[in-house]
Amino acid sequence: MRQKEKTKGATLICAFEGWNDASRAATNVIRHLVDVYDAQEIRSISSDSFYDYQVSRPMVCNVTGVPRIIWPETTFYDIAMPSGRHLYAQLAPEPNYRWMEYCQRSMRIAEELDVSRIITLGSMFAQVPHTRQLPLEETHLSERMNTALSAAADDADCSDDTHDGPAGITTILDIMASNEGLDSSALWVSVPQYLGTDECPQGTLQILRRLSLLTGLAFDEGQLPKKSAIWKAQASMLVSCNDELKDYVHHMEQNYDQEMQIRGLSDEIGKPEAEQLIKEAEEFLDRHNSF
Template sequence: MGNLEWLDGPAARRREAGSSAEGPGPVLVAAFEGWNDAGDAATGAVEHLWERWGATTIASIDPEEFYDFTATRPHARREAGRRVIDWPANEFGWAEPDGTNGVVLLRGVEPQLRWRTFCGTVLEVADELGCEWVLTIGALLADVPHTRPTPVFGTAEDPGLGGRLGLGPSEYEGPTGILGALQGECGARGLPAASLWAAVPSYAPSAPSPKAAVTLAARAVTLLGTTVDTSVLDLASLSYERQLDELVAEDDTTLEYVHLLERQHDASERATDDGVVPNADQLLDEVERFLREQ
């Protein structure tokens, strides 16, 4: 497609081989700023993988066709004595972490226009590089406490890939974002795809969540069969928890809400351990009643 710009780099040999290359191909891992990225957790996870694996940019998508620039505005800055405009960027990076046949990382921004064409452009890269499957990463706001481990759930529509990764199909029906559109296009083309989603506390919607980002990164590398150093995100997660502890403690209503969520989480954990949680429904009703009253 004319809106895709390829750059020379370490993935050139793989691109030349494409889907005809012998053996399993690389995996495309994608995350987008916007509706699918609560707490910047999804893009934070991919950004961390990009940096730690030393990914090299191999391609980018021209934003002209896909964005309403009055909604997603470009940024102006000065560099080396001149004015520079940064447009919404969708960049593909090539990395070769241990135990893989290569990973193609996509860090992007959810477009406003021509989603089907945009998804086709993304999958053109997957096809050129002979990608074996696609992993999308997202994050959503949910009724979860910041004081407990970040919940992450995964789905896969393809039975073969799902069986290999231990994931089942999604039961969700309703409005979707670019990740849902990309998953749908993968299915239409017969390209196996999986998705990971992290839950971010709804009472801290504007705070970047390194805690959710590190959980997504760790789960992603497990599915990919490799590893990544997460020490930087681990330290940032401790700071994130301390800051939220202080903010929550300043408001009795929010503190009460967090305690309710903690009780609900702990009850769910006990259900997993022993299969019996007599008050689980009562706790859920209590949370919902609290939200209605507030």
């Protein structure tokens, strides 16, 4: 049964390595915050029974000549902000087993920390050009579920454009948090698939900036803007050396710009007409941007 909505408390941000973390754009948000602020490890979930060590392998670290085994582990941080506020963060490899138990443990730790809001972070590969702002999707599951419940009570049509399909650990955690009465949100950035698995500081920077708006905290961006500029310049150099790739990116730029223009006109021409134009733009992308 859904619990009563909690009073306003702390915020917990969560990111997981692996399927939910293309180019490490999501987990690097937490690593950045831990690096630039006074952060303390306050809780952990051990690797026992949650990981396949042939997938999430332990690491060997030599300290003063003595080898030390570092096992995959979930770490919770308390990040102290200059304003006096505290932000909690959960960082881990995506578990391989027992997701229900894992999320239940995460929720119990959130309860101990008096968390009332959970924000999960993710990144995915997509057909997007590096020369434009990377698409960033913000969803509020608790609001969506309340809308669906109200529509069901009124016997109304509550269909929308939400995705049905395979889910990562972030989605499971989002749903469980919302079912327990927490405010649950998700931020997902799309990163260029053609650039491979190298880090994407632009994606990290965009998540960080949106996270700042969601939490009302002015985050120190550190070296991220400079790293993003270098990332874009290196990507442009790579593209310039390959005519086929250059043409591929050019088509994506055209369709990106067209879609942005259509979205800008949506308020003027009405939602149904705008949706039809967006659909046509997406079909054009599918026809011309296979690489």
